Amino acid sequence: MATAYPPNQGGVPPEGPAAMPDSYFTESRKGEVNELKTLLRNFSTERDPKRKRDIIKKVIAYMTLGIDVSRLFSEMMLAIETRDLVIKKMVYLYLVNYARSHPELATMCTNTLQKDCGNEDPMVRGLALRALCGLQLPGMVEYISEPLRRSLTDGHAYVRKTGVMGMLKLYRLNREAFQESSFVDILYDMLRDPDASVVSNCIIVLNEVMADSPNGGMAINRAIMLHLLNRIHEFSEFSVVQILDLVPKYIPANNDEAYQIMNLLDPVLGRYSPGAVIATIRAFWSMAEAVGGPDEEAMKRQIVSRCKAPLVTLISSCSSELGYSLLKHAESLIDAVPGVFDDEYRQFFLKYNEPTHIKYLKISILPKLANPENAPDIVAELAECVNDMNIKISRYSVRSLMQIACRDTGGPGCAESIARRLVEMLDLNVSHICSEAATSLASVIRKHPGLKSVIAPPLSRSLKYVEESSGKGSIVYLLGECSEVTMAPYALEKLIDTYDKIDDATIKIALLSSTMKLFCQRPAEVQAMLGRLLAKATDDVSSQDLHDRALLYYRMLESGVDLPVLASVVDTKTALGQGVNFAEEDDFELRAELMKEFNTLSIVFGRESKNFIAEEFQVKFAKQPKEHPLEPGSEGAAPSAIPGGGLDVLGKTSAPAPAPAVAAAAGSFDLLGMGDPGGAAPAPAAPSGGPPFNAAVSMTGDEYQNTWGAINDSQSVVSMVPLKKIPGSTQEVETALARHGIKTMASGELPTEFKFFLYAQDSPTGLLMLIQGNLDKQSGEALLVLTVKVNGGDGGASDQQKVDTLTAVMSSAL
Amino acid sequence: MISMIMVLNQKGDIMISRQYRDDVGRAAADSFRLQVVAAKETGTEAPVKRIENCSFLYTRHLNMYFVALSRSNVNPALVFEYLFQLIRILKAYLGEDFDENAMRNNMTLIYELMDETMDFGYPQNCSVDVLRLYINLGNVRPQDEPEPSQLTSQITGAIDWRREGIRHKKNEVYIDVLESVNLLLSSNGNVLRNEVTGGVQMNAKLTGMPECKFGLNDKLVIDKEKEDRKPGVEIDDCTFHRCVRLGKFEADRTITFIPPDGEFELMRYRVTDNINLPFRIIPAVQEEQGMTKVSINLKVIANFSDQLYATHVVLKVPVPKNTAKAKIKHSFGRAKYEPEQQAIVWRVKRFAGKAECHINAEVDLMPTVRPKPWSRPPINVEFQVPMFTASGVHVRFLRVYDKSGYHTNRWVRYITKAGNYQIRI
Numbered sequence A: 001m002a003t004a005y006p007p008n009q010g011g012v013p014p015e016g017p018a019a020m021p022d023s024y025f026t027e028s029r030k031g032e033v034n035e036l037k038t039l040l041r042n043f044s045t046e047r048d049p050k051r052k053r054d055i056i057k058k059v060i061a062y063m064t065l066g067i068d069v070s071r072l073f074s075e076m077m078l079a080i081e082t083r084d085l086v087i088k089k090m091v092y093l094y095l096v097n098y099a100r101s102h103p104e105l106a107t108m109c110t111n112t113l114q115k116d117c118g119n120e121d122p123m124v125r126g127l128a129l130r131a132l133c134g135l136q137l138p139g140m141v142e143y144i145s146e147p148l149r150r151s152l153t154d155g156h157a158y159v160r161k162t163g164v165m166g167m168l169k170l171y172r173l174n175r176e177a178f179q180e181s182s183f184v185d186i187l188y189d190m191l192r193d194p195d196a197s198v199v200s201n202c203i204i205v206l207n208e209v210m211a212d213s214p215n216g217g218m219a220i221n222r223a224i225m226l227h228l229l230n231r232i233h234e235f236s237e238f239s240v241v242q243i244l245d246l247v248p249k250y251i252p253a254n255n256d257e258a259y260q261i262m263n264l265l266d267p268v269l270g271r272y273s274p275g276a277v278i279a280t281i282r283a284f285w286s287m288a289e290a291v292g293g294p295d296e297e298a299m300k301r302q303i304v305s306r307c308k309a310p311l312v313t314l315i316s317s318c319s320s321e322l323g324y325s326l327l328k329h330a331e332s333l334i335d336a337v338p339g340v341f342d343d344e345y346r347q348f349f350l351k352y353n354e355p356t357h358i359k360y361l362k363i364s365i366l367p368k369l370a371n372p373e374n375a376p377d378i379v380a381e382l383a384e385c386v387n388d389m390n391i392k393i394s395r396y397s398v399r400s401l402m403q404i405a406c407r408d409t410g411g412p413g414c415a416e417s418i419a420r421r422l423v424e425m426l427d428l429n430v431s432h433i434c435s436e437a438a439t440s441l442a443s444v445i446r447k448h449p450g451l452k453s454v455i456a457p458p459l460s461r462s463l464k465y466v467e468e469s470s471g472k473g474s475i476v477y478l479l480g481e482c483s484e485v486t487m488a489p490y491a492l493e494k495l496i497d498t499y500d501k502i503d504d505a506t507i508k509i510a511l512l513s514s515t516m517k518l519f520c521q522r523p524a525e526v527q528a529m530l531g532r533l534l535a536k537a538t539d540d541v542s543s544q545d546l547h548d549r550a551l552l553y554y555r556m557l558e559s560g561v562d563l564p565v566l567a568s569v570v571d572t573k574t575a576l577g578q579g580v581n582f583a584e585e586d587d588f589e590l591r592a593e594l595m596k597e598f599n600t601l602s603i604v605f606g607r608e609s610k611n612f613i614a615e616e617f618q619v620k621f622a623k624q625p626k627e628h629p630l631e632p633g634s635e636g637a638a639p640s641a642i643p644g645g646g647l648d649v650l651g652k653t654s655a656p657a658p659a660p661a662v663a664a665a666a667g668s669f670d671l672l673g674m675g676d677p678g679g680a681a682p683a684p685a686a687p688s689g690g691p692p693f694n695a696a697v698s699m700t701g702d703e704y705q706n707t708w709g710a711i712n713d714s715q716s717v718v719s720m721v722p723l724k725k726i727p728g729s730t731q732e733v734e735t736a737l738a739r740h741g742i743k744t745m746a747s748g749e750l751p752t753e754f755k756f757f758l759y760a761q762d763s764p765t766g767l768l769m770l771i772q773g774n775l776d777k778q779s780g781e782a783l784l785v786l787t788v789k790v791n792g793g794d795g796g797a798s799d800q801q802k803v804d805t806l807t808a809v810m811s812s813a814l
Numbered sequence B: 001m002i003s004m005i006m007v008l009n010q011k012g013d014i015m016i017s018r019q020y021r022d023d024v025g026r027a028a029a030d031s032f033r034l035q036v037v038a039a040k041e042t043g044t045e046a047p048v049k050r051i052e053n054c055s056f057l058y059t060r061h062l063n064m065y066f067v068a069l070s071r072s073n074v075n076p077a078l079v080f081e082y083l084f085q086l087i088r089i090l091k092a093y094l095g096e097d098f099d100e101n102a103m104r105n106n107m108t109l110i111y112e113l114m115d116e117t118m119d120f121g122y123p124q125n126c127s128v129d130v131l132r133l134y135i136n137l138g139n140v141r142p143q144d145e146p147e148p149s150q151l152t153s154q155i156t157g158a159i160d161w162r163r164e165g166i167r168h169k170k171n172e173v174y175i176d177v178l179e180s181v182n183l184l185l186s187s188n189g190n191v192l193r194n195e196v197t198g199g200v201q202m203n204a205k206l207t208g209m210p211e212c213k214f215g216l217n218d219k220l221v222i223d224k225e226k227e228d229r230k231p232g233v234e235i236d237d238c239t240f241h242r243c244v245r246l247g248k249f250e251a252d253r254t255i256t257f258i259p260p261d262g263e264f265e266l267m268r269y270r271v272t273d274n275i276n277l278p279f280r281i282i283p284a285v286q287e288e289q290g291m292t293k294v295s296i297n298l299k300v301i302a303n304f305s306d307q308l309y310a311t312h313v314v315l316k317v318p319v320p321k322n323t324a325k326a327k328i329k330h331s332f333g334r335a336k337y338e339p340e341q342q343a344i345v346w347r348v349k350r351f352a353g354k355a356e357c358h359i360n361a362e363v364d365l366m367p368t369v370r371p372k373p374w375s376r377p378p379i380n381v382e383f384q385v386p387m388f389t390a391s392g393v394h395v396r397f398l399r400v401y402d403k404s405g406y407h408t409n410r411w412v413r414y415i416t417k418a419g420n421y422q423i424r425i
Helices: A021-041 A043-047 A049-065 A069-081 A085-099 A103-108 A110-116 A122-134 A138-151 A157-173 A175-181 A182-190 A196-209 A220-230 A239-251 A256-270 A274-289 A293-317 A322-336 A342-348 A354-371 A375-386 A393-408 A412-428 A432-447 A449-455 A457-463 A471-480 A490-495 A506-520 A525-538 A542-556 A565-570 A588-596 A601-605 A648-656 A658-666 A703-711 A730-738 A796-812 B027-036 B076-094 B099-107 B107-117 B128-134 B148-152 B219-225 B246-252
Strands: A717-722 A745-751 A753-761 A768-776 A781-790 B002-008 B014-019 B048-051 B054-061 B065-070 B172-185 B191-205 B211-216 B237-240 B254-259 B263-273 B279-287 B293-302 B307-317 B321-331 B334-338 B343-354 B356-365 B380-387 B393-403 B410-425
Touching: A021 A049, A021 A069, A021 A354, A021 B128, A049 A069, A049 A085, A049 B107, A069 A085, A069 A103, A069 A648, A069 B211, A085 A103, A085 B107, A103 A110, A103 A138, A110 A122, A110 A138, A110 B410, A122 A138, A122 A157, A138 A157, A138 B099, A157 A175, A157 A182, A157 B048, A175 A256, A196 B321, A220 A239, A220 A256, A220 A753, A239 A256, A239 A274, A256 A274, A256 A293, A256 B237, A256 B246, A274 A293, A274 A322, A274 B076, A293 A322, A293 A342, A293 B237, A293 B263, A322 A354, A322 A588, A322 A601, A322 B076, A342 A375, A342 B191, A354 A375, A354 A393, A375 A768, A393 A412, A393 A753, A393 B293, A412 A432, A412 A449, A432 A457, A432 A471, A457 A490, A471 A490, A471 A506, A490 A506, A490 A525, A490 B048, A506 A542, A506 A565, A525 A542, A542 A601, A565 B219, A601 B048, A601 B076, A703 A745, A703 A768, A703 A781, A717 A796, A730 A745, A730 A753, A730 A796, A768 A796, A781 A796, A781 B219, B014 B099, B014 B107, B027 B054, B027 B065, B065 B076, B076 B099, B076 B107, B076 B128, B099 B107, B107 B128, B107 B172, B148 B191, B172 B393, B191 B211, B246 B254, B254 B263, B279 B307, B279 B380, B279 B410, B293 B343, B307 B356, B321 B334, B321 B343, B321 B380, B343 B356
Parallel strands: B172 B410
Antiparallel strands: A717 A781, A745 A753, A753 A768, A768 A781, B002 B014, B002 B065, B048 B054, B054 B065, B172 B191, B191 B263, B211 B254, B211 B393, B237 B263, B279 B293, B293 B356, B307 B343, B307 B380, B321 B356, B334 B343, B380 B410
């Protein structure tokens, strides 16, 4: 707030070297400030809150004008002791404003602020807390931590909400202090807060605080995700986006869950909030990708058709700025799933009074919607736009017409009708349209060589009045291609005769190659002018390329090369095959990358974020939770995995949440343990008679998940290992087992139990065994319950035998 | 997240700037002034601009620029939504067309609003009704200022758009169905684009926490009930104020809600099929050889019941730039050539239903040295037709349930306006 602009208002003269000497103003201001000071001190104002309010308002007004009122600090601090909220707020404003420039004064008032943090009015508590955190003084950390911690358990949501944001400020102020206190765990717990705005602030803070963790933000698991999604209707238009942004990071446990999530999100599309609608589309998209498989494309198509109506409504009814951003997003959806938006093509017709940037965008989208049914309408509309007074719009429209023809999506006859329209434009006698039409025709001919007869007639005449060099070059190129035009050599001859007046190398090069092409077709007519052209061109040193080419042709002719050989050299072979498009239209990689960053500026700029966002502001995007298909509870089997089964969503949040939190905060404690990417599944079988388990085996997390999921739960074998005592940490168990060839994929400690995800390879058969272990800490009995799945086993007696061996090994190890 | 919000005036001077993060400075305003304000690029260039590794997202109100700055890869829709919300809040506090002076005179208030609606770069509660309860330095004060302790209980909570204990002497609900018709006709009479966007505005003056149920003649509902005589309207898509229970709507398309107090927009919808166009216009515009004369013939037919009438009908028929004079013959209203609009503007205060009108104009052109082709912009039509909906939507019922079971008066108005009603010539 120290940055307020000092305006010229209310009788206060402007700053700077104005007509009168500076000292005069300082004097007068001092006078005013002094007056305020006496007024504030005056006893009578104490009793009249209205009057006091006015005075303080005046102080704040001076402050925003840029006048230094810091001399009133002590008086203002006295005024903080009031029941009047308005006064209080203004004093806080004053305080935050002067904290940076007068740190010593600000420290003086921390006591008052701390006291206010315990005020009986929640509004005051919240405001004081915000002011306290907003001071942003490095020395204040110790004063902030305590009130912050208290605020998180406050009875009123406003205070909690402010407190949560305050944590983020503390984190920015001093990371060590933040990490020392266990705020991250508290934040995870607070995701269950009954108030939606508190929850959304928690997500914001966690995402930012944990940005450096492997998850690139808040750690999520199934319980958290479902808990949040079930409450999604409580969130306001801004906070709902925080939740929706978490969904793309989440890997659903199975396909059913992905559908379930999509059903939960569906009502959000009915909100009048562009941000929420687009975020929902992104969430849907990610769920389709998670389902994957052969249905993925069909699902994406369904998603886009579902979202089309709300998106179109928003585009047609919202402001131009939002409309622009939404159109950009619609465009990338059209690119990703062509065809779905086709029937809404009328929405993309230009309105006369739209801002031009929207018009440009619509013109570039229209060709992507063309199909045999709507192509005539779209072509007619674009042809209409060609006559627009705005040169850029008219150029873009011609180009869009060309794109429809080149993509050949408009059905039979469409390309030809477009070519005819373009030919008509050549005769329009408007320089930019002629030129653009010529360039477009050159592209059309490359895709549809059969249309030469349509294009040929006006070429030689239009060469005279196409002025822009790119257009002229294209006409010359076309003349070379359409050698059947009788007049072609003579049109070029005129150009050759005025060779010295051409100042653009592209025209000269086109002229050279076109004349050569004609020479191969009709040597008798062209020979003379070709000689003149080569003489000029070999002398021309303005362009290296031109010079070299001319020399090459000259020497070939000189050495008496056969005409067919010459023709094969000259022929540029620029025709595009069936089903081939221009390279710039088929940039699938970029599009796929952009879809990953849907709902960000990347879509608006059409660039990946790594190319335009400074490194420190880039946010890692990682899918999570990696361990979670290992919770067979999600599939309704093995109830031992999650305490309390799958009944109570709220209750579940508590248990799994802190585990990843601790893991990510500590950084060193890796839940997944293994990161070996090269590990292939079954290693070669070890010779029998050795140790029962092959120690050389290793697996990646994904393999483990897939294998576990692939084996039917009915084939799993449950077994128990009694332990001597409850182990102190998961580490103890892991090292003991590792000595016997039983590896750990992941493990974790919850308040009530230990969980292990283990695997081992049976040496004689080479079969992999996946083991899930649970150890209840509270039952008092140290009993490790194992659920074992044998990969490739028959689920019968031989599996049971292997599990028995395993149980024996483990009990001896532990 | 947003690093900074600035408000600049026409010249590009900062009027308000609130820094939420310290990763951008005031210098950014200078680059914005040079590259956007001075370049006069609003309208031609996209409203998202990247300058020196910082993204500027901006919109305008009158001649002021509201700019959000960010260094990270933000969600553009969200940022714009916040900017609009901010402008909406300022409108509520400072009046519909607040200007530079109003901004300057209320700086304290504005900073306070900006602090409350955004914390550390993330939007917070932006509901005007709730903000009004505890930020009242501005001109707007709540009519019945509640006790401070009561105040705070509404700042958050599940229903953050309405506070408890509201009392009205008369319980009334005003419902306005506002529709705007968009039409784009090609010169040969083909419909290029035709749709109705509608909104239901409510002004609820109800006591307590009433539960409301609202019904339109939605085709899907009517078909289900199978008793109604008239077929319903096929609504392509609708969106709702956040007070509406969307889950309920998804399930059986009933619209239920606890309304905010006072004015709000309950829903918006879009209809594209079976639209009753209120005006049919048949144009014939001919340019004579040599570009010395243009003759314009128009037939306008009011295509609605003769019980109704349209007001504020304005037809703007464009003419070339070099028009010297125009001879106009017309049956009613007032028509004249307005050089500043480059159009013949024909105004009718009251246009009865089923009426027909012809207008003939002979336009003489000034000879020019280099004849420029005329771009032939479309004819633009403005109108308002009260008690008429182009989509055919009407309100079937509004039921209000409250514990005390009071009686509610309901008032319904309809009005159809021209949105983009254009006919190419």
